[in-house]
Amino acid sequence: MGAKASIAKTLAANPGFSGKRREAPRARPADLLAVDLLAWYDRHRRNLPWRAPRGERADPYRVWLSEIMLQQTTVATVGPYFKRFLARYPNLRSLAEAPLDDVLAAWAGLGYYSRARNLHACARAVVERHGGNFPRSEAELASLPGIGPYTAAAIACIAFNEKTVPVDGNVERVLARLHRVAHELPRAKPELRELARELAEDVGIASRFGDFAQALMDLGATICRPRQPRCMICPWQAACLAKAQGDQESFPKKSAKREGNLRRGAAFVVSRRDGAVLVRKRQEKGLLGGMVEVPGSEWSADFNEAAALAFAPRVRGESGLAWRRLQGEVGHVFTHFPLELIVFVASIGLGARAPRGCRFLAPAEIARAAVPTLMIKVLAHAGVLPRRAL
DNA sequence: TATACGTGGCG
DNA sequence: TCGCCAAGTAT
Missing domain, CATH: 1.10.340.30 (Hypothetical protein; domain 2)
Incomplete structure (x- = not known):
């Protein structure tokens, strides 16, 4: 034709x-x-x-x-x-x-x-x-x-x-x-x-x-x-x-796409005295697959803020972390849903050991690690990072 | 065929 | 402020 x-x-x-x-x-x-x-x-x-x-x-x-x-x-x-x-x-x-x-x-x-x-x-x-x-x-x-x-x-x-x-x-x-x-x-x-x-x-x-x-x-x-x-x-x-x-x-004509529901969750920022932050690696597939994150809860539409601390990481060598809930939330929009994260922070000494599957990341290493923008926002909210250095 | 999958810029 | 959009692919 x-x-x-x-x-x-x-x-x-x-x-x-x-x-x-x-x-x-x-x-x-x-x-x-x-x-x-x-x-x-x-x-x-x-x-x-x-x-x-x-x-x-x-x-x-x-x-x-x-x-x-x-x-x-x-x-x-x-x-x-x-x-x-x-x-x-x-x-x-x-x-x-x-x-x-x-x-x-x-x-x-x-x-x-x-x-x-x-x-x-x-x-x-x-x-x-x-x-x-x-x-x-x-x-x-x-x-x-x-x-x-x-x-x-x-x-x-x-x-x-x-x-x-x-x-x-x-x-x-x-x-x-x-x-x-x-x-x-x-x-x-x-x-x-x-x-x-x-x-x-x-x-x-x-x-x-x-x-x-x-x-x-x-x-x-x-x-x-x-x-x-x-x-x-x-x-x-x-x-x-x-x-x-x-x-x-x-033009072009487009079919209307529906928007995703808001999901909420909690993120936990553990700062060691030398400035290192506790992180882990996400599973290889799916959302932010293989990328670095701070420990956190699941993200869901019916997230229960009162029970958030149940998801907090336990750091070996510490008798119990003194968590402080930061004011406000970290907002982020993925393609298929918006997300709001509340952030808890805690400080620990140099003797602490990271939980299984986690490690401590020094501030200088953060810029060189596979840290997605969402986590940069969380770390900035927690005062650990000013912002991503380009 | 429909849905999952990031982020930043612009009006 | 907020919705739309940008040189798509995998499943």
């Missing part, structure tokens, strides 16, 4: 869409749309840390690392993490040989920690299965840990110039507006993927698949933004069906 046919299908799926609108948008052949975008990209190309100099092929290791970091994460947030990570692990082999805990520590604060665990597993898999070189086909890439359909396509076209278009949130938004896609996400995903596949065909004459993918994502990030899109300077403004209708901000 050609691009024109899909436009007709889009129009057919929009009963309220006036037939008069068919003529104004998309006055030019589809291949020129791709050419227009590449020309725009050549003029407005952003210099990002993982991007190769113009005309040069990007390093697959850097492309992969950046794409994993950029999953659900903004360019501004990723920048500093990417540079630090690359300085510490300059190539695939150095990453594959590193202990997982060190990798988690380098990832601390970025969120979605399964990405770091899969990153590490992927590095080892590429060394074992591919001799240390990333495969170039989308299918082989997608079989690696942490690499799904989007990332496989992104690496394939950006690092190897394979003929494919990765479809991320940016591309979905651009295409949903360009074609005024009526269906809601995520149901519209197959339709949007098909539109993206047609675009890959359009790029054929230029054979710059990596540039085209990055151009499309840049267009979504800087021009076709979720709110207040800058249509007046968009290279595709003349072809955009939503722009013609004036309702571009209402």
